[in-house]
Amino acid sequence: MALFYVARYAGPEAAGAEAEADGRARALLERLRCRARERQLQKQPPQQEPSEPAEAAQTAQAAGKRRRRPRRTRRRKSGGAPGSPHAPPCKRRKADDEDEDAGAESSEEAPAGNSVGAEAAGSPEGQGGPPPEEASGPPAHALVLGGFGRSKAPKVQAFLPAWLAEPSCVGKSVTEGLVPIDDIPEVHPDLRKRLRAQGISSYFPVQAAVIPALLESTANGFLVSRGGYRPSDLCVSAPTGSGKTLAFVIPVVQALLRRAVCQVRALVVLPTKELAQQVSKVFSVYTDATPLRVALVTGQKSLAKEQESLVQDTADGFRCLADIVVATPGRLVDHVEQTPGFSLQHLRFLVIDEADRVIDSMHQAWLPRVVAAAFPSEGSRDPFALLQRTQPRAVTAASVCCPQMPLQKLLFSATLTQNPEKLQQLGLYRPRLFSTGSVHGGLRDPDVDVAGDLGGKYTFPAGLTHRYVPCSLRLKPLVVLHLILEMNLSRVLCFTNSRENSHRLFLLVQAFGGVRVADFSSRYGPGARKLILKRFQQGKIQLLISTDATARGIDVQGVQLVVNYDAPQYLRTYVHRVGRTARAGKSGQAFTLLLEVQERRFVRMLREGGVPRLERHDAPSELLQPLVPRYQEALSQLERAVREEQRQKAA
């Protein structure tokens, strides 16, 4: 399927190659015109001798013209092309000027009379210029290729494929348009019971839209999709905290409830270990008391340990131990390549959560390897199998004679890219988009800051307030301390742009005292990170200072405030960071500390990104002043702590 319309246009006038091409085109046009003139001259009856003395001047002019004509013919005969260096320069310039108009007008709209008028008006053309017929545009029969006029090159408009341009719209707010659980009777009663047990009485808008759509494609069981046709792949773009996880967990679990043999039927790929762990926990809640088994493969355990949870080597061959595998891309590829008996050939759902982030890691080429593992190679295919699985290609009578075992891709993100070029890498099959946002932004890469890139790109949770605090670099830690102490909040998440910044701020706040603080970054191993998150969830940590490792997907209930200690560089990062608060219809606040130089760009970025209201919050020095003595003391302690850490590292 062609995704792009590549408009061909001259582009901005430029020197170099383009100007050269332009010159060649003009020469060609001039040659066409000369031929037209010659033809017209041949057809013309011989000129009558002027009889009136008043016509003397015209006669002289006409004689001049007649004199020039054979000269031009001679030049052509001698091989000098019009527009070539041998042609008089003024003549060539004239032709150039005419071309501008020729480009703008059709051949029917360039009658010779126009030039006659010009001559009578004493235009330069009248003084020794070409005769009236010469000034006309190219003859009607000549096909002029391209527009060589100097008109401004048209801007190429983004052309989105229909599925991206016309999404199924989903309600933005999770406090409005809720659908009671019993209003979707397609969901299995046991699952509804479990939802209620989890305190969920209604579906959020994204769940109410996506769950029925997915269940419809599995109405005839997961082995054959509706009508025997391969189901559409789904892309879901909805705000942070809007319940996207359950939107795929419920239908996947329900579809697999009727499975007889344990095989890997659902694969969920997430960008980080912590996120994978969180999603695997949600699956466990809804597969509990069912025969379905969930395996988590993220590298938190050794490869051998993970292999034991995936496959069992029996006397009869390998036995699959997991129906649903939740994985990070790297570890998944390790298992595809190194775990004997690990097969994806029965895969029914491939869920890619935080899809835009996972697309960014496509350079690891994990998806082609996974897809290759899901489709048997030509030679290994059983031609007599009841169900086939072949890579999607042109539909022919032969390709539809055997029912296809469907593989459906499901993409979820709060910042799903609309860049068809990126989406194309995923090889989506007749995709369908569910979105809360408008698509008027068109083809844009969220990570590319384009000047004049207008329109709200993302939808933010309704209960979230956005503020920024202008401050100097020196005062930043003091402002963070002031915010936390002033607001007296129990769960605050503070983001920095590097693990060094996170750790130093942690040491400083710890030295300041009065705040239960921890830092979270790749400084710590998976075990330690898991423990830190758990303590934060339990409310044992009041302030968690983190890198972007916790910016995506992490669902900690009751985060009241997100502080961007270091301003995020990209809008997409901002969306995910602040999305750790105001989840599931709750309210929350986001503060971003900004240096003076960052202010303008940040405010513009958020305005263009669709932030409904951004407030300025000043931290007056008289409020910070009381904290200064303790802060000075903490700074000197920080120095000692850093030196101590460096000494230990060196030892």
Ligand SMILES: Nc1ncnc2c1ncn2[C@@H]1O[C@H](COP(=O)(O)OP(=O)(O)OP(=O)(O)O)[C@@H](O)[C@H]1O
């Ligand atoms: N129907 C519901 N009713 C009440 N709470 C819900 C409902 N659905 C989900 N939740 C809760 O909302 C919270 C956010 O859900 P979830 O993590 O799925 O959001 P998300 O859209 O995936 O966010 P992100 O984009 O940040 O990953 C979770 O704590 C979840 O338990």
